[in-house]
Amino acid sequence: MIPKLIPGGSHSDIRGTLTFNNDFDATSIKRMYTIENADVYSIRGWQGHKIEQRWFSAINGTFKIQILSIDYFEKGLKDLKPYCFVLKADKMDILHVPAGFVSSIQAQEVGAKLLVLADYKVGEVDDEFRFEYHPDDFLTIE
Template sequence: MAIPEIFEGGKYSDERGNLIFNNNFNASEIKRMYCIENADTEFIRGWTGHKIEQRWFSVLQGSFVIRLIKIDNWEKPSRVSNVLTFDIDSEKLNVLHVPKGYVSAIQAGEKGSKLLVMADYSLGEIDDDFRFPLDYFENL
């Protein structure tokens, strides 16, 4: 079973400026990308998940808290689940990999934060979008 992991990026600075990079991330599976900008820092976008698709998240500006729950039964998920929490920011080009089988809840940590989302299927290629009310899982 694949588990979420962070591919660490880095930052190099000299008199010319900054270079933010990620030499550990292989983007060969990516078929599409989009950005998320939450309306404010109180709003939590979630729970949205994918049985088949994978996602990769990287913060372009600001910071985000991304909560993940592994779903074993998509027809009737357990309401009490183990929540994995990741705090990621734009200081380095870190990439959070979310394997298939997880739902996510995404919250901006700062006003104006921007999150790059990458997926391994094109839009409309498969029907794999599952949504649950924010209060569905009891331990958010």
């Protein structure tokens, strides 16, 4: 399984705007939280899971999210390249990150907020993996 964007949409009329994602199946979700980076220069990465899955959706602003197989770090498979996604709050696109991947998350504007959904509760499994983020890691990936 690879990371995949589940497209959302929006509808506007005289009453306002409705954003939606009719293709997202939330039956696996056990918890949720939000991330707000301190500024647009901070990058949260690389961290991820071998067992847990995550789903990301921008609820305010825009985020650049890079996803990379844990094998890049653990097996030294340095020829692997990250998947790169841009999530915007104007429609409810949802990025699915399956088990076995790590992410780097960067807000693209001040005040951006990211919704994160997880399929395990806190402490249910010991599955947190973190790897050092280098400022020049994949900066040219779009």
